[in-house]
Structure formats: structure tokens, C-alpha cells
Amino acid sequence: MANPAGTAPASALPAAWSSQPLLMIEGLTVDFSGVQVIRGIDLTVARGASLGIVGESGSGKSVTWLAALGLLPRTATVSGSIRLDGEELRGAAATRLDRIRGGRVAMIFQDPSSALNPVIRIGRQVGEVLARHQGVSGSSIRAQTKRLFDLVGLPDAARRFDAYPHELSGGQNQRVMIAMALAGKPDVLVADEPTTALDATIQAQILDLLTTIRRERGMALVLISHDLGVVSETCERIMVMYGGRVVETAPSDSIFANPRHPYTQGLLAALPPFEGALQRLIPIEGQVPEPANMPPGCPFAPRCPQRMAVCEVAIPPLAQTEAGRFSACIAGPAKEAQQPLKLSTKVPA
Amino acid sequence: MTANILELHGISRSYSTRQGLFARKMPVHAVDEVSLSLQQGQTLALVGESGSGKSTTGRIALGLERPNGGHVLFRGSELPPVDTPAWRRMRTQMQMIYQDPLAALDRRLSILDQVREPLDVHDIASASERNIKALAMLDAVGLNASHASSLPHQLSGGQRQRAVLARALIMQPALLVCDEPVSALDVSIQAQVVNLLMDLQKDLRLSLLFISHDLKVVRQVSQRMAVMYLGRIVEYGETNLLLSNPTHPYTRALVSAVPVAGRRTRERIILKGEPPNPADRPTGCAFHPRCPVVRPECMSVSPTFSTLPDGRSVACHAVDAAQPTKEVGI
Numbered sequence: 001m002a003n004p005a006g007t008a009p010a011s012a013l014p015a016a017w018s019s020q021p022l023l024m025i026e027g028l029t030v031d032f033s034g035v036q037v038i039r040g041i042d043l044t045v046a047r048g049a050s051l052g053i054v055g056e057s058g059s060g061k062s063v064t065w066l067a068a069l070g071l072l073p074r075t076a077t078v079s080g081s082i083r084l085d086g087e088e089l090r091g092a093a094a095t096r097l098d099r100i101r102g103g104r105v106a107m108i109f110q111d112p113s114s115a116l117n118p119v120i121r122i123g124r125q126v127g128e129v130l131a132r133h134q135g136v137s138g139s140s141i142r143a144q145t146k147r148l149f150d151l152v153g154l155p156d157a158a159r160r161f162d163a164y165p166h167e168l169s170g171g172q173n174q175r176v177m178i179a180m181a182l183a184g185k186p187d188v189l190v191a192d193e194p195t196t197a198l199d200a201t202i203q204a205q206i207l208d209l210l211t212t213i214r215r216e217r218g219m220a221l222v223l224i225s226h227d228l229g230v231v232s233e234t235c236e237r238i239m240v241m242y243g244g245r246v247v248e249t250a251p252s253d254s255i256f257a258n259p260r261h262p263y264t265q266g267l268l269a270a271l272p273p274f275e276g277a278l279q280r281l282i283p284i285e286g287q288v289p290e291p292a293n294m295p296p297g298c299p300f301a302p303r304c305p306q307r308m309a310v311c312e313v314a315i316p317p318l319a320q321t322e323a324g325r326f327s328a329c330i331a332g333p334a335k336e337a338q339q340p341l342k343l344s345t346k347v348p349a
Numbered sequence: 350m351t352a353n354i355l356e357l358h359g360i361s362r363s364y365s366t367r368q369g370l371f372a373r374k375m376p377v378h379a380v381d382e383v384s385l386s387l388q389q390g391q392t393l394a395l396v397g398e399s400g401s402g403k404s405t406t407g408r409i410a411l412g413l414e415r416p417n418g419g420h421v422l423f424r425g426s427e428l429p430p431v432d433t434p435a436w437r438r439m440r441t442q443m444q445m446i447y448q449d450p451l452a453a454l455d456r457r458l459s460i461l462d463q464v465r466e467p468l469d470v471h472d473i474a475s476a477s478e479r480n481i482k483a484l485a486m487l488d489a490v491g492l493n494a495s496h497a498s499s500l501p502h503q504l505s506g507g508q509r510q511r512a513v514l515a516r517a518l519i520m521q522p523a524l525l526v527c528d529e530p531v532s533a534l535d536v537s538i539q540a541q542v543v544n545l546l547m548d549l550q551k552d553l554r555l556s557l558l559f560i561s562h563d564l565k566v567v568r569q570v571s572q573r574m575a576v577m578y579l580g581r582i583v584e585y586g587e588t589n590l591l592l593s594n595p596t597h598p599y600t601r602a603l604v605s606a607v608p609v610a611g612r613r614t615r616e617r618i619i620l621k622g623e624p625p626n627p628a629d630r631p632t633g634c635a636f637h638p639r640c641p642v643v644r645p646e647c648m649s650v651s652p653t654f655s656t657l658p659d660g661r662s663v664a665c666h667a668v669d670a671a672q673p674t675k676e677v678g679i
Contacts, residue, residue, distance in 0.1 A: 056535035056536065056537065056538075057535055155622070155623070169623050169624060169626075171623055171624065172623060199398035199399055199562065199624055200398065200562060200564075200603055200606045200607070201398065201602050201603060201606050201620045201624070201639075202398075202623070202624060203606065203608075204602075204605075204606035204617060204618075204619055204620070205619055205620065207608075208617075208619050226535065226536065227608055228536070228608075228610040229607070229608025229609050229610045230608045232608065232609070232610045232611060233608055233609070233617075256610050256611035257611060266537060267536055267537065268610060270536050270537045270539070270540035271536055271540075271565070271610060272540075272543070272565040272566055272568060272569040273565070273568075274564070274565050274568060274592075274607055274609050275609075278568070278569065280544060280547075281540035281543055281544055281569065282540065283537055283538070283539075283540035283541040283544060284537035284540075285541075287505050287507070287538070288535070
């Protein structure tokens with residue numbers, strides 16, 4: 001099952017092997033006034049799957065999904081293909097996209113209080129989604145909204161219907177956002193840093209809620225986060241992005257136990273451990289490259305401890321390293337087999 | 350025996366606010382009877398969620414905010430009144446850095462000018478020596494001459510935080526209060542700044558009051574930590590003891606909520622309810638509405654500190670009741 005990645009498609013997820021993935025992105029690129037920020041993304045999301053997307057700021061993890069849902073401004077040029085159940089979304093009519101966004105595909109963002117309308121009662125905001133996407137009307141809107149508020153664990157749901165966003169806490173507002181997203185009965189929920197603005201104990205509650213809902217409703221979840229810990233506990237599959245590309249994708253368990261790509265290895269080594277002996281952190285030297293100033297070869301090459309001469313000229317394709325695992329690295333595979341179970345310290349041949 | 354560089358004795362701070370346009374003014378206790386001490390050359394972490402009063406405590410420690418009660422001792426003597434010459438002199442000994450370095454820097458001044466400014470203000474050395482000192486300080490935090498001539502927006506987030514550190518350290522302070530210094534930085538950059546901070550601490554014998562919500566970073570940098578909840582300390586002791594074996598139910602939840610990459614070894618405790626509002630503080634133990642081991646007395650009686658055999662202090666009725674086995678059954 002070795003798909004020559006780079007030429008082809010979204011082989012990155014096991015779902016691709018079944019007949020039809022729910023959502024499929026192929027060769028996605030995004031340019032902002034001539035500067036390419038997304039440089040060829042292939043991915044698939046299966047029904048009910050959970051995909052975690054990690055990367056530092058500027059890696060393109062949010063732009064990928066804004067582009068997929070047609071939410072970027074006109075200054076952005078998007079190419080490639082985004083298919084939901086086989087239907088092409090790129091270039092689809094605005095009315096069609098309006099039906100899909102908030103309906104089959106819902107998205108929630110980092111800051112719930114800026115995503116909600118501050119002068120409209122939250123019950124009405126959720127009711128609007130029900131009316132638009134589910135055709136609910138009249139008094140049943142209130143009843144269904146209340147049911148959604150109960151589902152997301154918003155306390156005192158009946159009374160909250162008439163509350164304004166400023167009357168709720170950040171965690172409660174994020175629950176309202178999730179309720180609003182669920183109102184359209186989505187097949188895919190894209191959550192972009194949904195807990196970054198929340199306190200630790202509330203973050204735990206919201207992640208727990210997202211997982212419960214995903215299991216109960218068979219909804220696919222795409223969780224975008226800069227926090228490896230957050231995606232590790234919530235997602236079955238992880239995709240690591242760097243410089244507008246996918247550098248590694250693998251099942252959650254194996255990527256943390258045995259990261260393949262030097263960037264993933266670097267990210268994990270830079271993270272302060274929460275157990276075991278204390279030692280000096282190992283940062284990744286240098287900085288994330290600016291999109292306008294992307295190195296010609298592998299985007300990570302200038303910071304990579306395993307860099308070889310070829311890395312500075314050739315862009316490594318996303319290649320399969322073992323079943324279900326893909327890594328975009330030229331230096332990596334060379335000595336992969338010998339020392340599989342530890343953080344790589346190998347010297348490039 | 351090392352002396353305490355900073356001691357807070359029962360400090361309290363309240364603000365008056367109204368809960369609505371026409372409502373009566375109500376006092377909000379941001380910090381309530383907090384006592385802490387920091388040894389020379391060590392790091393004390395203040396941990397808690399938003400509204401727990403950790404930043405206010407840090408500001409009080411520097412005299413930027415006047416406590417309503419209690420007192421602050423810096424090197425054994427009380428802080429002079431704010432805005433007096435004596436306070437200004439003392440303030441060169443204690444500096445603060447914040448989460449957002451871009452907001453802390455002047456956008457129209459070069460990095461060099463900003464790092465040199467404290468020397469100008471306090472009239473230290475001659476004008477030419479100041480530039481040399483500032484460049485040396487920038488070098489110590491890993492910034493070169495071309496960074497020195499840049500404006501803040503031309504630097505990356507990590508470089509800006511280095512510049513802020515250089516400016517704070519140029520007066521050779523003894524105490525540095527860091528309020529979420531690495532929270533806004535990406536993981537790979539965060540590790541650079543954490544390492545830098547620890548190197549500087551060793552070289553300059555800095556004492557750090559480290560305010561953070563990130564327990565992984567706290568574990569990395571601090572020897573002692575205090576967990577705050579709604580303006581009060583709930584558990585206070587050695588960092589490795591508190592994190593490996595948290596005793597207070599709130600500390601336990603906080604520790605279990607730390608997202609760990611890879612397989613987790615501990616069961617996660619999901620707290621019920623929302624973070625409390627400082628303006629509407631529950632009676633008794635402030636944590637009781639969310640506490641998984643709440644007892645009847647928690648609703649009315651505020652718990653006092655008891656000291657456990659390992660030296661930590663805990664304010665919890667359930668822990669008191671479970672002594673000496675200190676097993677908090679859930």
C-alpha cells in the first residue's frame with residue numbers, strides 16, 4: 001500500500017483505503033498576493049475519525065481549513081481539490097457553501113466571545129442555525145436549543161436561552177459555540193484551538209465533551225492545536241505541519257512513542273516533560289521561516305540537526321515509512337530500521 | 350542558610366466594583382491573606398487559573414500595587430511608599446516581565462535604545478559606556494548588533510521576549526517577577542527562553558517569582574510553588590512534591606488536567622462546574638462547589654493551613670480529616 005506521495009493523493013489516512021472518505025483534500029495550495037502559504041496538502045478524514053493537526057504559528061494549520069471551507073478573503077488564491085462525499089467544494093456556488101458550512105461541516109474557533117454576536121441572545125444565535133440548516137421553526141426551536149445546551153453541559157439551560165454572551169464565562173461561551181456547531185448535525189467538526197483561551201481545568205472539560213460527542217454522534221473531529229498534549233489525548237491520528245506542508249502523519253500512539261520526522265522529534269524534545277528526571281530542554285534552534293522567505297528545499301532544513309546537502313535543494317515528498325505512517329524527510333528513512341524506538345540522534349550518512 | 354529575599358506576610362487586596370450599572374459597590378477580594386517567601390537565588394512559582402490573584406500578588410510583591418492588609422519585606426525591610434526616591438532606588442533591584450513582549454516594548458524605539466533606557470533613567474555610567482553595557486546585555490540574552498538596531502516589529506516573538514529580558518536585567522536586579530513569560534511563545538521557542546532564563550538565573554544569582562498556568566514549565570523552573578484559587582493559597586510547598594503527589598483536591602485536578610503528549614499514566618479528574626467569579630466568592634472553602642470530595646463543613650467553614658510531614662501547607666478540610674494517612678479517597 002505504498003502510495004508514491006507527492007504525485008498522488010491523500011494516502012495519508014487509513015480511511016483512504018476504504019471506498020470513500022468523508023472529506024478529502026488533494027494538492028491544496030493557498031497564495032496570498034503571490035506568497036504561497038499552503039504548499040500542497042493532501043489529507044482525508046473518514047467518518048467518525050479524529051484528526052489532530054499540530055504545528056507552530058505560521059505553519060498553515062488554520063489556513064488549510066479556512067481555505068477548505070471557502071472562508072478566506074478574495075486576496076487569497078486557492079487551488080487543489082476539496083471534496084466532501086465526492087462533491088467538489090472549491091469554486092462551489094456561495095449558496096451551496098452556505099448550506100454546507102454550519103450544516104455538514106461546522107467550525108469553532110479559539111476565542112468564543114469574539115465568534116458570538118455580543119448583542120444577540122445566545123438562544124437566538126443557536127436557534128438561527130437550527131432554523132437555517134434543520135428547518136426547525138416556532139416553539140420547537142426553543143426546545144431543541146435547550147436540548148443542545150443540555151448536551152454540551154451548559155448549566156441551567158432553560159434560563160441561559162435569554163442570556164447574552166458577556167453574561168457567560170469563556171468556557172460557557174465555548175460550550176455555546178459547540179452547541180451551535182452541533183445544531184447543524186455536522187458530519188465534520190473542525191475545532192481550531194478550541195481550548196487555548198481557557199483555563200486548564202476547563203480545557204479538560206471541553207476536550208472531554210468533544211470526545212464524548214464525537215463517539216455518540218459518529219461525527220468526525222478535526223482538532224487544530226499548537227499543543228501536542230491536547231491533540232495526543234483527543235485524536236486517534238496526528239498530522240504535523242511545518243512551513244505550509246505536512247511533514248509527518250501517523251497514529252497518535254506511535255507518533256509520540258517514535259516520531260519519525262526531525263521536526264516532530266524536535267517538538268517533542270522541546271516540550272518540558274511532566275514526569276521523570278528534570279533535564280535541560282532541547283530547543284529547536286532558529287525560527288519558523290517566513291512564507292515569503294521559504295528555503296528552496298525542505299522547509300525545516302535550516303533548523304534541522306540531521307540536515308544533509310540534498311535537503312537544501314530538494315523538497316522531500318511525504319513517503320510511507322511503515323503501515324499507516326508517512327514522513328517527509330530525506331535524511332530520516334536512511335537509517336530508520338536500525339533504531340526504531342528512541343529519539344533519533346543519528347548522524348546523516 | 351540562605352536568606353529570604355522576598356517575604357509576603359498576610360497580604361490582601363480588594364477592589365470595589367459594581368455588578369451592574371446601578372448596583373451597589375461591592376468589594377472583590379483579588380488576594381486574600383497570602384503569605385509567601387522566596388529564597389535568594391531560587392524560583393517560586395505561583396500557579397492558578399484566571400482570576401486566582403496570581404498576577405495581583407506579583408504586582409504587590411514589586412510594590413506596583415498597594416496591599417489593603419499585610420506587608421511585603423524585600424531583603425528584610427518593608428517596601429518604601431510608591432513614587433518616593435527610596436522606592437525608585439529599590440525598584441532597580443526588582444524587575445518584572447510580562448506575557449506579551451510586543452506590548453511591553455515601545456514600537457518606535459530601537460531595541461538598543463529601550464535596553465539602555467533604564468541606565469539613562471537612573472543615570473548610571475557615561476553615555477558611551479551605556480551603549481556598551483546595553484550591547485553586552487543583549488549579547489548575554491542571545492541578540493546581536495543587528496537585532497539591537499531593529500524595531501520591535503522586526504523581531505520574532507522569542508527575540509522580543511529576549512529583548513524584554515535584557516531590559517529587565519540591565520539594572521542587575523536581585524528579584525525578577527515573570528508573569529507568564531513564555532505562554533505566548535511556540536514550543537520550540539519557549540524551550541529557548543526557558544533555558545535562557547535558567548542560565549541567567551544561575552549566572553546572576555537571580556531570584557524569580559514565576560507566575561504561570563503551565564505546570565510543565567513550572568516543574569522545569571521552580572523549586573517551590575504555591576497554588577492559588579480565588580485569591581487564596583490552597584497548597585504551598587516543594588514543586589516536585591506538589592506535582593508528583595498533589596494533596597489539595599484542586600491541585601489534584603490541575604495536575605491531572607495537564608495535557609501530556611503520549612500515553613498518560615494518570616487518570617484525568619474532570620471538575621464539574623465553571624471557574625468561580627471573584628465577585629461572587631462561595632462561602633466556606635471557595636473551591637467547595639467544584640470539589641469532588643466536598644464535606645459538609647466545607648460549605649460554611651473556611652479551611653486553615655495545616656502542615657504535612659513533608660513540609661507543605663494545605664488548606665483543606667478533607668485533607669485534615671484524612672491525616673495522617675493523607676489519602677483523599679474519591
